[in-house]
Amino acid sequence: MPAGPDPHFVSRERELAALHAALDRVRHGEPQLVLVNGPEGIGKTALVRRFLGQARRSRVLKASGDENEAALPYGVLEQLLSCSLDGSEPLAVGSAVLGHLGHLQTAGPVILVIDDAQWADRLSMQALTFVFRRLRVDRVFAIVVTRDPDDPRLPEGMRRVLHDGLTLRLTVGPLDAGELGLLCGRLGVAPLSSSAVERLRVHTGGNPLHARTLLEEVPAKALNNMDTALPAPRSYALLVLGRLAGCAEQARRLVEAASVLGMSCPVHTASALAGVTEPLPALEQAVAAGLLFEEQGVGGLLVRFPHPLTRASIYQNLGPARRARLHLGAANLPDNEFHRLRHRVRAAAGPDPRLAAELAGWARLQAAEGHWHASAEHLLQAAYLSDDLVDRGRLMAEAVGVLLLDGRVDEARGVLARLPAAAEPAVRAYAMGHLAAVSGHLAQARNLLTVAWEGLDHHVVPVIARRTARQLAVLDLMRARGGDAAAWAQRALRMATERPVSDFTVFTRLTGLCVSGAAGEALSLTRALPDPSLASPYELDALLGRGLLRTFTDDLPGALGDLRGVVMACRDRSIPFRILATAMLGQAEYRAGEWDDALVHTETAASLADDAEQFWIAPICHALAALVPASRGDRAHAEGHLRAAESRPAQSQSVAARVHTAYARALLSTGDADHTATVSALEPLFELGVHDIVHEPGIVPWHDLLVDALTALGERERAQATLDRRREAAEECGRHSVLAAVERNLGNLRAARHETRAAEEAFLDGLEHTAHVDAPFVRAVLLLHFGAFLRRSGRRSAAADRLRSARDDLVRLRAQPYLHRCDRELAACGYPVRDRRGLDPGDLTPQEHAVAQLVIRGMTNRQVAGELVVSIKTVEYHLGNIYAKTGVTSRTGLTAKLAAVRP
Structure with missing residues (x-):
């Protein structure tokens, strides 16, 4: 989102008034989430930009999704926080964002803007979902800009948040004839007749982007001539390219290189790719032509296209050969592996088995780190670059499994429908079985996964075979068949070439043994485990299993020791692992009579x-x-x-x-x-x-x-x-x-x-x-x-x-x-x-009880916020209510008060 207000902005008084009213509520400690939606080119970004220009005494954090970087882990949040988040999981990142916001809002309201949210990476949106759900009394104003809040590219959790009754929804509609007349005046266009303005409205559908382009490019005389046909909105690309043609060669090359690098990029990167030795004069000309905006980023000067249509028009006009050369050039620039592979994929003119193998290897590394979204994207790219239809089917089936692990059931179903006819029956059965299991068709899932297991060549497709075994283990545990679950988990473990990242396989085996009456055998497998703070990912999986075993066998002190250690050690682990560890700790605390802690964790x-x-x-x-x-x-x-x-x-x-x-x-x-x-x-x-x-x-x-x-x-x-x-x-x-x-x-x-x-x-x-x-x-x-x-x-x-x-x-x-x-x-x-x-437990709410219990343990407000995954402001708010209800004014007084009612 370019900095600075648009001098040609017109109307939108109702929407601006709603945004300012929401900001007033934020200033009084009532956090707000606003959805700004509407079709492409309708003026959503311009509306938010105008609002930000009027919002005084506020700290603004801005980020924008980019279609080319939708698979880049935490790309959007890194724009917001100006730091690297690679390798972290969304819960930990969400906690960090809450802490960061708590610090920033001490000086005044904080405005978060996520533009083009439909193209934001999934991990960023998952972390932001945690953040939005946990803002209680914070002076935080979040604005999400997207074309359609039901867009399947948005995580389901975010879609639910955007449809929540507490979310303010502003749908940006077309301009009417009067507003288009104002736009003419702002652009300095000679006066148009009322008929000409109405024709312009009908012709463009009131779309400000299309209308403005025509007003800038078509002479007023032609606009007023009702016998002259207006250019169709789809000719927008020709109008953009006309501006580009009017620039000098250095400016053209800079703009074309920037279009290959995405919606925004550092100036020095674009100039290096373009071979422009003096980038600033070229940039100045491109900005004057309305092709680029400039803005100051953390690492230096950035350029950004004013609209996705502008970039798309230039990018598509490059021609396949020049486009491929530029992408190959970008792949050789100093950057991370994600960007290098992305540009090599864009440059590929057809099947490329070597690149497909590299992509598949990179995708499996991403999956091992829990980056399911990036893993799925790379697997699908590898599939389409493979020249072997059998191999393509294997990669697509593997992608189905990853998509399901990421909760993207509809996308997985779509990929499954596109499996090539040449795909091996066993590979197809795996993908169908995994989907059936997630969809709740347990008998069908077991039949399909059994067919897959019996038909797969375990040496040729070890990843799919291992996932089949693991899925059968989980399925049998869900079906309450512990012995079978333990056997399948053991098969999956034997197939691993090295100790696996914690993926619940060890946990599933231990739990399966326990629930089938073999708790003693399961416990014998866990005797040599280290302290959780020193454990590897593989050992943490086993410690989680042992904690559950000890809970079920009445060793509650041992269970609490294991599970508390696992919860403390898994801050940066996958979301499913942390959820399961926290839930199991709460269960053990309930049995041990530590109900306040159990309530917090469950x-x-x-x-x-x-x-x-x-x-x-x-x-x-x-x-x-x-x-x-x-x-x-x-x-x-x-x-x-x-x-x-x-x-x-x-x-x-x-x-x-x-x-x-x-x-x-x-x-x-x-x-x-x-x-x-x-x-x-x-x-x-x-x-x-x-x-x-x-x-x-x-x-x-x-x-x-x-x-x-x-x-x-x-x-x-x-x-x-x-x-x-x-x-x-x-x-x-x-x-x-x-x-x-x-x-x-x-x-x-x-x-x-x-x-x-x-x-x-x-x-x-x-x-x-x-x-x-x-x-x-x-x-x-x-x-x-x-x-x-x-x-x-x-x-x-x-x-x-x-x-x-x-x-x-x-x-x-x-x-x-x-x-x-x-x-x-x-x-x-x-x-x-x-x-x-x-x-009388003090008439405290469950949230107040949770805060009180952690405070009397000696935790700071920041530590309490991290434990409960809420903001510091929320903790301060609850603590104020606790003091009022209990009649104390300090942490020491609170500890004494609660101790007095607990003999």
Whole structure:
């Protein structure tokens, strides 16, 4: 976007007023996102440029997408931040952008402008999606300029943000006859008759670019002559080329070289390519002709075309031979490998097997670093440069897999439809199977991937073969077939020529073993792992798996150590890895009774999964995020996550997602003492027809909720049958947390049958199991049921002792439904509770709780912002509310206050 206002700008008063009103809101701490959209040449850029010229006392950061650099990782964000971001992942980059904005806005509002967003690189737009979703009280004004907010080149997350009800949408329309008359005056055109102006409006459709070109190039006499035909808007290129022809040779060569380098480039690069020894006089002439703008960049003087149509007109007029020579010349300029390959591709006149092989190799390096967008683009370019249709099919199928990893399902479907007829059946089956898996057609996906595995030559296409095995492993884990998942993951690992980058293959193998009853074997494979801070990517994958294993086998201190270390060490890892690590840490913290931390991490994981379009893990993240609010009686909060977890069609939900979601919903119903709803949520799990994940002890502990609900409803035979199966499996693997819940179930069932002595023995056996695992909620619920049983048996003093012990844990956890019941039981024992501290968690919102917990750990505001992926301003805002609600004025006071309500 060129600097400086356009002196020929007319009208747009309504749009300018809306932009200035939005900026006023930003000045008062209300961040704004504005979408400026409209067809090509309609004046979107001119509108924003005029606004920026009028926006005083604001810091402006500008960037523009470029069709030629759409695959350049972080090309747009590097324009904004003026630094290299290569190798980072969007979440880390988004966090850095939030921190940068927090620093800049201390001096006044910050305006971000992303022009031609449809051509922005995908990684930049993903990072900006994180940023836009996390602006709360910041003085940040973001303007996204694009032709169509539904353009599939925009990531789905960004499209959702642009369609959000909070986004201000300004659609720039055509100029009317009166506005075109004003444009004539601004251009110094001799007065036109009203008929001539109306003809100009109809002829150009009110498009300012086309109208201005005609007004500048066609004499007023001809415009007023209604018998003379006007040039068609498509002749715009001829008008641009006429200006170019009027320039001296040095200026022409400079402009032509710049057109090969993109919408913008450094002057010295364009002059070197053009062979122009004195670039400034040439640039001056090109600027005077309206062919280029100049602007000061971080590295020196830049040139930019005023409009994509201007550049396209010049570029297309070069002719194939000259265009190829210039691209080859650009490929030899000092630059990075991305640009060198891009120019060599542009210069290719036909198939080039050597270049195709280089592109494919570069694409695989990009994939290893998680740059899926660039990898897919290079694979497709390699495919079209291959002179072998079989090889082309392999490269296109590989690109399908990469596109799916990047969440670009529609594009993957389009590439799959273009696979050449000569593509090998097994290669086609892989691409179709991977697409089917992502689309939720699990049976079809497994059949196709099996065909692919059996038909592929693993030595000829090792990448596709390995991805087939890995996809089969993930698919079997989704289907709750852990043993098969572990076997497929092991095959994929054996096929790697070197230790792979963390891609969940090791994690999938360890998890598959665990959920199929082989947790001991899985743990034996993880004994020699280093500290997470010293781990390689391969070892981090294994540490993530071990953390989950320890969670499921009651080694909660070990699990927390592994998972906290992994989360701290994976700041620059792929988004899926960080999401999964954060979610698994939250799950372990929930079981360990560290609910405030669990809420922080599961909420963060769910938010990131949505924003990053990681739909395979998002339902599980939302189900985990519902556990703490469900246990605390925060129905609205829990229901929000449950609706998100259940939002996808039932047939596309994995078994793992269905089990986690059903458990969370049953937990919410249990807190409400709605036993019928608990049974309704859980009974369908018996129909899933698999054991792994669903019935393996310690994975998703839902059976105890069902047994207690059935017992409360008087369905004792069904409760006993369910309990017997659960107890046998739990005793076989020795899971103390599960056995404690089993004994609680047994105690309640025996009490319902009036077997008083046997019921008390079961409760006492359960307490012995709780001594082997520090699971406060499991222990508290057991003590609550035990105390209620003792009260009903007439032993009020003994009941009160158990209930007080339960209350200590429930107060700390702020498990309100259970705490209310505990206090009612104590009152019935003759010991009414006067200390109600546990019932009032300070009236803090979930976001305020998250900030408070991190602050009292000693984190600075900047560290809290990085942990929660929000801006520093947002942290300051929440902290101010926390101080007001708790009546303190310092971090020290806050720590003391929260410690006082947590015995």
